Amino acid sequence: xxxxxxxxxxxSQRVIWAxxxxxxxxxxxxxxxxKTMLAPKALKKVHPLGKSPxxxxxxxxxxxxxxxxxxxxxxxxPDGLLKPQEPAQKVQYRFWLHYxxxxxxxxxxxxxxxxxLGKPPVPFGLRTLGKAxxxxxxxxxxxxxxxxxxxxxxxxxxxHSWFAGEHLSMADIQMSFPVFALLARGGIDNLPHTQxxxxxxxxxxxxxxxxQKGGPFTLPGE
Numbered sequence: 348x349x350x351x352x353x354x355x356x357x358x359s360q361r362v363i364w365a366x367x368x369x370x371x372x373x374x375x376x377x378x379x380x381x382k383t384m385l386a387p388k389a390l391k392k393v394h395p396l397g398k399s400p401x402x403x404x405x406x407x408x409x410x411x412x413x414x415x416x417x418x419x420x421x422x423x424x425p426d427g428l429l430k431p432q433e434p435a436q437k438v439q440y441r442f443w444l445h446y447x448x449x450x451x452x453x454x455x456x457x458x459x460x461x462x463x464l465g466k467p468p469v470p471f472g473l474r475t476l477g478k479a480x481x482x483x484x485x486x487x488x489x490x491x492x493x494x495x496x497x498x499x500x501x502x503x504x505x506x507h508s509w510f511a512g513e514h515l516s517m518a519d520i521q522m523s524f525p526v527f528a529l530l531a532r533g534g535i536d537n538l539p540h541t542q543x544x545x546x547x548x549x550x551x552x553x554x555x556x557x558x559q560k561g562g563p564f565t566l567p568g569e
Contacts, residue, residue: 349373353561354386354399358412358524362400363561365416365520367553369423375560412524413444416517429520431512440511443518451525454492458532490534497535500526504540515551523548527564 349366353359353375366373378387378399391397394410402409404422409415420429431440503510511518530538530545548554558564 350376350403352376352378352390352393352399352401352403354378354390355380355562357386357399359400360557360561360564361412361520361523362402362415362419364523364554364557365419365429365517367556367560368429368515368520368551369419371419371423413448413521416521417444420517429515429517431514431516433512436512439507440516440518443510444521447521447525451496451522451529454489454496455525455528455532457489458493493529493533494535497529497533497538497541500529501538501541504544509544519544519548 349371351359351362351366351373353363355378357380363373363375378390381387386397386399388397390399390401393403394401394408396410398410400410400412400415402415402418404418409418424430431437507513509515509519510522526541527545529535530541
């Protein structure tokens with residue numbers, strides 16, 4: 348039996364979605380973020396990094412969502428339902444699997460951090476300065492970076508039904524967390540193809556089951 352160590356408001360939601368797409372049996376061990384929005388120390392008993400997702404399978408303890416999704420596909424998807432088979436689509440598949448965390452998530456995390464500098468737990472006396480600093484970084488650099496990423500994704504989805512071809516793949520599952528965050532927090536308008544992709548995701552029965560079992564899809568700080 349696969350076990351998912353699931354932290355609320357985290358990347359582990361997409362692992363649950365992947366398991367539902369593959370119709371695999373699994374159990375969920377739930378964790379709640381602390382007031383600091385950090386993961387609880389209990390997760391370090393499962394994996395030294397103390398992060399989520401973590402998946403246990405037949406004695407293996409697997410961390411990192413991209414690595415977990417690739418493992419699930421290679422181990423439990425013999426028909427290749429969630430990995431394209433054409434060479435050009437395989438290239439796209441690999442790219443988006445790595446792009447999600449390697450390129451897109453860092454500025455999104457920075458957006459969360461800098462937009463929070465005027466709020467607790469920042470000390471009261473530093474919040475005015477923190478807010479000004481955060482807005483300055485966002486306006487001077489960060490928002491432009493997010494705009495570049497958003498337009499790149501929008502351009503790709505304008506000519507592709509899914510991120511790696513004509514069918515859903517693990518690349519879409521990996522991209523779900525940062526794309527949902529980008530649409531919610533990027534402050535960028537006119538992304539019709541990206542919004543359409545999001546709606547297709549939300550219409551999938553496996554996504555809906557994942558939400559029922561893992562809890563509402565929300566982002567840290569919401």
